[in-house]
Amino acid sequence: MSPRISVDLSSAVPPYEQIRGQISSLIAIGVLAAGSRLPTVRSLAADLGIAAGTVARAYKELEQAGLIESRRRNGTIVVGHPAEPGSTAAAPGAEVIAAVDGLIRTARAAGVSDETIIDLLRGRLASKLEG
Template identity: 70%
Template structure:
């Protein structure tokens, strides 16, 4: 599970927000399915080399969004996105497009962090228009 989650301490975005965003995205596209158990706070923190409180804050915010639920004996479980059910074919199309974008960027010699910055910039400009 932690293979898909990374924290960049040089990023101006706080680590808890990086974790929250990544988990939220993984849940939204179905890569982490409803009913899946997330790593414990301590386990994920140890894997990422950060404080347990940082992971706990990310989990708390995800719980407030209705994406996950902490259960005493079962740990933290993914509930799924609270919005309308997603179509599997739509998710697959988006994942294919993302994979294609990554392949194209790498073939062009664009670094991963530059690609992420480009996507964020485009998303921001699309939100404003």
């Protein structure tokens, strides 16, 4: 797997959730396409300097979400990003990715931390679901 996964041990977000979120995002934007092989649990844990159980938990949650599949002798592979109910698109298009990239650039230029950007997005998404 060429995309770089990282874990910030000082973050309030648990390491398994950081891994799960990063891999899920990479699948959603198409960086990890269906059929891509993920590193073994032990390999990724060693690369990140964390316990194998932490990576195993992230993989388990990704598997339960239908994003990856563990296959004996073939390792863990990406099976794709399931479409949301009522949606015909499985992954965002180039316009959505460009908009997100623009948001990141603008927020960073304003001195907003990555964690705050994510919190802002979650808050706005939650408010849109309620209203």
